[in-house]
Amino acid sequence: DGGITQSPKxxxxxxxxxxxxxxxQNLNHDAMYWYRQDxxxxxxxIYYSQIVNDFQKGDIAEGYSVSREKKESFPLxxxxxxxxxxxxxxxxxxxxxxxxxxxxxFGPGTRLTVL
Amino acid sequence: GQQxxxxxxxxxxxxxxxxxxxxxxxxxxxxWLWYKQDPGEGPVxxxxxxxxxxxxxxxxxxxxxxxxxxxSFLNISASIPSDVGIYFCAGQGDTGNQFxxxxxxxxxxxx
Numbered sequence: 001d002g003g004i005t006q007s008p009k010x011x012x013x014x015x016x017x018x019x020x021x022x023x024x025q026n027l028n029h030d031a032m033y034w035y036r037q038d039x040x041x042x043x044x045x046i047y048y049s050q051i052v053n054d055f056q057k058g059d060i061a062e063g064y065s066v067s068r069e070k071k072e073s074f075p076l077x078x079x080x081x082x083x084x085x086x087x088x089x090x091x092x093x094x095x096x097x098x099x100x101x102x103x104x105x106f107g108p109g110t111r112l113t114v115l
Numbered sequence: 116g117q118q119x120x121x122x123x124x125x126x127x128x129x130x131x132x133x134x135x136x137x138x139x140x141x142x143x144x145x146x147w148l149w150y151k152q153d154p155g156e157g158p159v160x161x162x163x164x165x166x167x168x169x170x171x172x173x174x175x176x177x178x179x180x181x182x183x184x185x186x187s188f189l190n191i192s193a194s195i196p197s198d199v200g201i202y203f204c205a206g207q208g209d210t211g212n213q214f215x216x217x218x219x220x221x222x223x224x225x226x
Contacts, residue, residue, distance in 0.1 A: 006157075031212045042118065042203065042218045043158075050212055058213075090157055097212050101165045102146055104205065104214050106157035 003027065004107035006091050011112045013085075021076045021110045023091030030096035032074035033104070036060060037088045046089075049074055050097055078112065085114045117142065121204055121217030129225050134191040136220045138204035146207040147187035148214070149178050151200045158203055162189070194224050 004025045013019045025032065031050050035043040045058030049068040063082025068074055074093075078085045088111050094104040121138045128134060138147070146165055150158035162173050164180035164187060171178055175192045187204055204217040 004157075033214075043216045045213065048212060088155075094212065094214075100145070101163070102207060102212070103160065103163050104148065105160060106150075109155070109157045111155070 004091060004093055004105060006089075006107040006110050009108065009110060011110055013112070013114050015114055016080045018077055018079050019085075019112065021078065021089055021091075021112070023074045023076065023107060024072055025074075025091075025093045025107075026072060027093055027105065028071070029093035029105075030071070031094045031102075032068065033092040033094075034058075034064070034066065034074070034076045035090045035092065037090060037109075043090065046076065085112060087112060117215045119204055119206060119215055119217040121220055123220060124218070125221040125223070127223045127225065128194055130194060130196060132194055134194055134198070134222060135188065136202060137186060137188045138206070138217045139186045140206055140215070141185070142208055143184040144206035144208050145184075146214075147178070147180050148205040148207075149176075149187070149189050150203045150205065152203060152219075153200050161202075191222075194222075196224050196226055198222060199224050 007022045033048040034046040044060050047066045049055035065077045090109045091107040092104050094102050119138050119140050149161045152158040162178040167184050169180040177190045179188045201219045201221050203219050205214045207214050
């Protein structure tokens with residue numbers, strides 16, 4: 001069954017704790033992305049990665065960190081420095097640079113609530 | 116980052132009516148994508164467009180890549196209750212992998 005998986009679906013954390021959101025894809029995509037979505041709003045890019053061991057900051061990277069040690073995996077850590085971390089987090093992947101017909105696919109999302 | 120202008124912001128229609136929404140950009144795109152998102156779920160890809168002027172259908176959905184490469188349109192014919200959701204457009208330009216998203220159109224279908 002091909003696609004993008006995110007776990008867990010719901011996550012609760014106490015204020016001041018770091019938390020890591022998982023994202024795995026078996027689509028053999030080179031590029032992976034993390035977005036944040038707040039109620040009634042569009043998608044804002046946090047980080048993206050075009051290849052293994054390389055990633056770039058998006059529009060709202062402050063308070064977040066990522067790693068890309070494997071092609072299939074792109075975990076996102078929400079650190080205690082993120083001032084308003086409660087949100088819906090979406091992971092996505094695409095074929096990547098140099099693809100004239102690139103298409104982005106999304107995972108099911110993780111809803112993070114910081115208490 | 117660039118945000119695309121998507122309109123209308125919301126629509127309330129009767130079941131069976133047709134729906135039109137559009138997305139505009141200040142810069143040229145090579146790819147336009149249309150997604151539908153249900154509450155609490157990730158966006159699902161509906162239609163992908165890669166060529167200016169291209170018109171592509173997926174069942175009752177039809178999308179067009181504008182000739183100027185700065186806009187795209189999505190039409191839904193004969194709407195049904197399960198069409199309810201938020202529709203997003205996304206575009207990708209020449210530089211890098213980044214996709215830019217519209218603010219979404221919330222569709223409500225009244226039975």
